Amino acid sequence: MDSWVWWLVVAVGLGIPLVITAMPEFGMFAVGALAAAGTAGLGAGVVAQFIVFVAVSVALLLVVRPIAYRHLKQGPPVRMGIEALKGASAVVQERVDDQGGRIKLNGEIWSARALNPGTVYEPGQQVDVIEIEGATALVV
Structure with a gap:
């Protein structure tokens, strides 16, 4: 089986806990796995695939996660009293x-x-x- 298929299996596997737990971090790792699958589809080696997986996942965690949590915390303004x-x-x-x-x-x-x-x-x-x-x- 080609390595890109394994990365798709990993992406789906990471998508399952995302749906069950609603933790967006799993989705970011799933996107990293999809990027690694694309890298594998282009013929890159296993080391390059793993580097792409880690780089995309970490980039999403460092960039998207803080933005998402900031929006969740703010929510709509609640006027009281x-x-x-x-x-x-x-x-x-x-x-x-x-x-x-x-x-x-x-x-x-x-x-x-x-x-x-x-x-x-x-x-x-x-x-x-x-x-x-x-x-x-x-x-x-």
Whole structure:
């Protein structure tokens, strides 16, 4: 059996734990084995094949792995507390003007004030929370 076939078997063998464990390192070694199979297909010797396998695998580990883990750690930003309320929609419960009023925000009643002086929102109207000052939502 040609050596390139053995490298394909190694690549598939490394792909199995990748699927089972979801560890991307196995995939990087599998890509290294595929590169070694290509090297073998071009007629290079066993030493060259092994060097290509190690070089590609190590290069992927050093370059791709840190990038992948950085993206996994970052994830989507999660807004919590008051920050999560900014930009949310609310329904006016009691008339809201620049002096005060009440809104229903995320199932809770909040004191509210119109952001722009002279603006009035009547009960039932939908407003957007722009800022939270203490326990008062500024709305538009």
